[in-house]
Amino acid sequence: MQRLTVKNKVNPSEAYGVFTEDELTRSGAIEPHNIILTTNKECPFKCVMCDLWQNTLDERVADGVVAKQVKDALASLPIAKHLKLYNAGSFFDRQSIPKQDTFQIADMIEDFETLIVEAHPKIIGKSCFEYSEYLKPQLDVALGLETVDPDVLPKLNKSMTLDDFKKATEDLLSHDIFVRAFVLLRTPWHSEEEGAYWAKESIDFAHSIGVECISIIPLRQNPRNIDEDFIPPRIEVLNEVVAYGLSKNKGRVFGDAWDDV
Numbered sequence: 279m280q281r282l283t284v285k286n287k288v289n290p291s292e293a294y295g296v297f298t299e300d301e302l303t304r305s306g307a308i309e310p311h312n313i314i315l316t317t318n319k320e321c322p323f324k325c326v327m328c329d330l331w332q333n334t335l336d337e338r339v340a341d342g343v344v345a346k347q348v349k350d351a352l353a354s355l356p357i358a359k360h361l362k363l364y365n366a367g368s369f370f371d372r373q374s375i376p377k378q379d380t381f382q383i384a385d386m387i388e389d390f391e392t393l394i395v396e397a398h399p400k401i402i403g404k405s406c407f408e409y410s411e412y413l414k415p416q417l418d419v420a421l422g423l424e425t426v427d428p429d430v431l432p433k434l435n436k437s438m439t440l441d442d443f444k445k446a447t448e449d450l451l452s453h454d455i456f457v458r459a460f461v462l463l464r465t466p467w468h469s470e471e472e473g474a475y476w477a478k479e480s481i482d483f484a485h486s487i488g489v490e491c492i493s494i495i496p497l498r499q500n501p502r503n504i505d506e507d508f509i510p511p512r513i514e515v516l517n518e519v520v521a522y523g524l525s526k527n528k529g530r531v532f533g534d535a536w537d538d539v
């Protein structure tokens with residue numbers, strides 16, 4: 279199933295995505311979020327379903343490069359209360375973003391209320407907690423739960439168990455850091471019906487350990503690992519799963535419809 283593919287040509291001196299998007303906040307208001315997709319080294323986990331590698335570099339960037347990307351991007355964005363800094367990997371992976379860059383970024387964003395970053399659950403630890411202590415905005419960490427299907431989670435190449443996810447969530451919450459979870463809708467090993475079933479089970483698991491915000495991600499074709507004949511779930515199924523999550527009244531549940539669903 280593995281196929282060789284080439285990455286997009288990205289420029290290390292600039293973030294590859296800079297835009298603003300409205301999102302529902304914890305307090306119930308829909309507010310603009312500035313979003314910066316930094317350009318850096320590929321995530322080492324190489325999960326089967328992940329297509330973020332397409333806009334990454336093969337090598338670690340030099341110290342200061344990512345901080346400069348963020349500085350330039352912020353200068354081009356409108357004023358907002360919330361900032362998402364997604365790096366196609368883990369914000370606390372020093373091969374992706376050097377430590378000094380993360381602190382330079384913290385100093386640039388003191389006026390924001392919230393900083394949302396992404397990280398692999400196994401990377402959650404001291405570096406994250408120290409960062410949260412230093413940071414002025416509230417830190418909110420997005421973790422990939424993916425699926426609680428015990429037959430499928432090990433096949434995703436994520437090198438993570440549900441216990442790892444639970445521990446990372448509990449550690450973050452105990453340090454007053456917010457947690458959001460990504461849940462996959464339909465993996466390559468699921469029929470559409472099974473995909474909906476396991477997405478709902480995953481929502482229940484995330485809620486049971488205190489996750490307040492969940493994003494449902496319908497799987498799409500991935501030139502590296504997911505065959506061209508993979509049929510992404512229909513929008514109706516995505517809506518059904520989101521409605522299920524919302525019916526639990528335990529927090530926000532988003533459906534990521536990509537651009538083309």
Ligand code: SF4
Pocket residue numbers: 321322323324325328329330366367368398422436
């Ligand atoms: S850990 Fe996240 S960013 Fe890294 S390969 Fe897996 S899904 Fe992609």
